[in-house]
Amino acid sequence: MPDPMTVASGISAAGALVSAWQLRRRALRAEAEIELLQAELEAERHAASHDPLTGLPNRRAFFRMAAALLTDAAGKPLVAVVLDLDGFKQVNDRYGHAAGDQVLISVAQRLTAFAGDNLVARLGGDEFAGLLRGPTMDRRWIEQATRRLCEALADPIPLGARTVRVTASVGLAPVHGPTQLTDALCRADAAMYQAKSVGASRVPRQLMAEC
Incomplete structure (x- = not known):
């Protein structure tokens, strides 16, 4: 029979990997959201200072x-x-x-x-x-x-x-x-x-x- 300690250790390691993977996904999602917000802010700033037809400064x-x-x-x-x-x-x-x-x-x-x-x-x-x-x-x-x-x-x-x-x-x-x-x-x-x-x-x- 498998050693209970070995099984517990394997479960613990698997749980740690899952947690690390989830944290990594959350971090990547947060980075993507920040980049999107920065791009939207830059677009708003550009729109506020530039003519929408010609693209020149207003x-x-x-x-x-x-x-x-x-x-x-x-x-x-x-x-x-x-x-x-x-x-x-x-x-x-x-x-x-x-x-x-x-x-x-x-x-x-x-x-x-x-x-x-x-x-x-x-x-x-x-x-x-x-x-x-x-x-x-x-x-x-x-x-x-x-x-x-x-x-x-x-x-x-x-x-x-x-x-x-x-x-x-x-x-x-x-x-x-x-x-x-x-x-x-x-x-x-x-x-x-x-x-x-x-x-x-x-x-x-x-x-x-x-x-």
Whole structure:
């Protein structure tokens, strides 16, 4: 007959293995739940700070991120850019809101490509903004940058079997210090409306108009 002590020892060892296995399963389940909660939290944070259509930072995130960039700029020239699309409502009216959404996505992609690793955002509707590092803040560089951005945005945008061409009015203005972002955006906005008044995708004579 089996030794009762041996049997008891075997049962005890088997019980210990089962308990260890159950603890391991619980630990893995807890880790998975924590990872899921962290992913959900990160998704909520991203959704709160980014535009759901284009994936760009939204208005609130833009100002927060721009303030951090200006604080850490270390004397590098920074230029604020503001743009909106000319006649965007006509795209929605003629082709539908799905087409309008695709235009906004394409504009966001082109603005991002133009800006490189610089900050760009969708402020709302068809209005976008950015904070660009420039080699200089002189008028010639600003005029050239404005023209190149207008040309990039004016390229035809494919919409299924057809294409549309949407121009943009653009304004740029240098940022003179960490506390001057609002003023620079105001001047860039004034330059954008001046460009709109003289014709779509044209560079205004006074690129740094005062508010």
